[in-house]
Amino acid sequence: MAKMKTAKGATMPQDRSDPADTDSARAFGDEVRSAAGRAAPESPNILVIMSDEHHWGLCGFNGHKVVETPNLDRLAARGVNFTNAYCNSPLCSPSRQSCLAGRWPHRIGMWNNCCAMPENTVTWAHALSLAGYETALCGKMHFNGYQKLYGFERRPVLESNEAGELFHSYGIRTSHDWTQPLPYRSHGGRNVDDSGADTDERLPIFRHDRRIVEGCLAELRAKATSPDGRPLALVCGTVLPHPPFRARRDLFERYAGRADLPVNIHGEGLGDADRSLRRHQRMETNDYSADDIRRLRQAYFGLITEFDEYVGQLLGALEETGLAGNTVVIYCSDHGDMAGEHGMVGKCSMRESSARVPMIFSWPGRFPEGRTVDAPVSLVDLYPTLLEISGGSLPPILAGGLDGHSLLPLIEGRAGDFRGNGVFCEFEGEGWNHPRCFLREGPLKYVYNHTAAHELYDLASDPLEQRNLIADPARAADARRLRSRIESFWDGAAVERQVLETQARQKIAYCRNVCGDLGW
Numbered sequence: 001m002a003k004m005k006t007a008k009g010a011t012m013p014q015d016r017s018d019p020a021d022t023d024s025a026r027a028f029g030d031e032v033r034s035a036a037g038r039a040a041p042e043s044p045n046i047l048v049i050m051s052d053e054h055h056w057g058l059c060g061f062n063g064h065k066v067v068e069t070p071n072l073d074r075l076a077a078r079g080v081n082f083t084n085a086y087c088n089s090p091l092c093s094p095s096r097q098s099c100l101a102g103r104w105p106h107r108i109g110m111w112n113n114c115c116a117m118p119e120n121t122v123t124w125a126h127a128l129s130l131a132g133y134e135t136a137l138c139g140k141m142h143f144n145g146y147q148k149l150y151g152f153e154r155r156p157v158l159e160s161n162e163a164g165e166l167f168h169s170y171g172i173r174t175s176h177d178w179t180q181p182l183p184y185r186s187h188g189g190r191n192v193d194d195s196g197a198d199t200d201e202r203l204p205i206f207r208h209d210r211r212i213v214e215g216c217l218a219e220l221r222a223k224a225t226s227p228d229g230r231p232l233a234l235v236c237g238t239v240l241p242h243p244p245f246r247a248r249r250d251l252f253e254r255y256a257g258r259a260d261l262p263v264n265i266h267g268e269g270l271g272d273a274d275r276s277l278r279r280h281q282r283m284e285t286n287d288y289s290a291d292d293i294r295r296l297r298q299a300y301f302g303l304i305t306e307f308d309e310y311v312g313q314l315l316g317a318l319e320e321t322g323l324a325g326n327t328v329v330i331y332c333s334d335h336g337d338m339a340g341e342h343g344m345v346g347k348c349s350m351r352e353s354s355a356r357v358p359m360i361f362s363w364p365g366r367f368p369e370g371r372t373v374d375a376p377v378s379l380v381d382l383y384p385t386l387l388e389i390s391g392g393s394l395p396p397i398l399a400g401g402l403d404g405h406s407l408l409p410l411i412e413g414r415a416g417d418f419r420g421n422g423v424f425c426e427f428e429g430e431g432w433n434h435p436r437c438f439l440r441e442g443p444l445k446y447v448y449n450h451t452a453a454h455e456l457y458d459l460a461s462d463p464l465e466q467r468n469l470i471a472d473p474a475r476a477a478d479a480r481r482l483r484s485r486i487e488s489f490w491d492g493a494a495v496e497r498q499v500l501e502t503q504a505r506q507k508i509a510y511c512r513n514v515c516g517d518l519g520w
């Protein structure tokens with residue numbers, strides 16, 4: 001995290017005018033024109049499997065004793081498992097666009113699920129295309145404008161179904177308005193009430209995942225049977241295990257009586273921001289029981305195992321087609337789910353269950369097998385990692401603007417060469433009317449709540465974040481240092497102004513003229 005930026009656009013990379021950068025950009029353009037479409041012969045295929053809302057610890061490969069994920073476990077056993085990986089914002093659109101752009105959400109204006117990143121953002125899909133890859137996105141990426149490409153050549157299966165349902169363009173409405181006192185409440189409480197077994201027909205959201213995975217299987221088989229000389233970079237974006245917590249009936253029954261109870265299910269001792277989020281989720285009245293939370297988790301475990309079955313099909317297709325030996329498989333989720341922990345359901349919290357994600361890299365014969373990496377890393381690191389794996393490059397003026405660092409040194413056991421030093425995650429969406437963020441450095445996690453008390457946790461001794469150390473004199477020096485680090489590149493007041501301006505624009509430009517009203 002060597003490059004510190006302010007929240008304002010003045011230090012954005014495109015505003016620099018270093019002649020050397022301009023020359024290098026021109027040279028890069030010449031290089032691209034001559035090399036596009038010709039990947040290095042050794043460039044591997046790349047399959048990125050990105051699930052939605054998979055709690056980092058609810059899987060066999062990260063030690064859970066109940067949740068069955070045999071296929072992900074197999075992937076981890078033949079690859080490198082990052083046990084302290086994070087998203088950069090615990091919400092679909094900001095997390096995903098930040099990952100694709102390789103930049104923190106405040107640097108691309110991705111505040112909430114109604115924003116869209118600038119059309120000319122150069123994503124890692126662009127970078128892989130320039131490196132000679134065929135690039136395809138199947139399923140969810142929550143671009144807000146589901147027909148958008150953002151550097152992918154094709155989207156064989158869109159994230160919306162044929163009726164335009166599901167993750168359609170959220171840009172036609174506004175996110176929660178921070179000038180108003182939380183009039184909108186998300187589905188947390190309703191999810192608890194509604195959790196259980198799904199009907200045999202399954203909800204449309206889960207039926208569409210089937211199409212997404214089938215689209216990916218077809219892409220892999222087509223690449224194997226009619227190779228066009230280019231390696232394939234394929235993204236499989238499922239909605240599973242995202243709620244509603246309605247598991248396939250057989251999987252719901254498989255976990256009957258087996259779901260564990262998370263910590264602090266009635267949300268005691270939380271700070272202002274998480275208390276506000278509980279109200280937003282309709283959880284603050286505590287009118288749910290331990291059995292209710294167990295039932296929700298029973299269903300969630302079923303959704304995770306259903307997703308894992310899809311992973312098994314994808315890995316099986318790689319093996320059947322002979323592509324497995326030369327394909328890098330990457331697994332990650334866009335954020336986690338509180339699943340009842342600290343009295344919350346869903347995401348949007350800075351807490352581990354919401355912001356931490358599973359992350360695996362596998363390349364048989366090239367990457368180590370069975371390695372575990374505990375260094376904190378995040379989804380913005382994916383971009384430079386993919387550049388290095390693919391042999392691709394960006395002009396320095398763009399490469400210098402990336403906020404992540406290649407994970408290859410960690411993957412290959414050269415930890416001393418890894419340039420990252422901590423993880424930054426922020427949230428400016430719904431549930432609390434102010435921005436917040438955290439910086440994790442080593443075992444310490446500093447949570448910066450703009451306008452409210454800050455928090456400090458030592459995850460080595462307190463992995464469930466039950467002891468806020470912000471007032472502990474023994475931790476004062478650490479707290480000052482971490483706060484200062486955050487303030488060197490993230491300005492809470494400036495971010496808040498930008499969010500309010502965006503919400504005001506969304507409200508007038510979309511809701512007044514399209515929806516005919518100014519609210520939800």
Ligand SMILES: [Ca+2]
Binds near residue numbers: 335
């Ligand atoms: Ca999501």
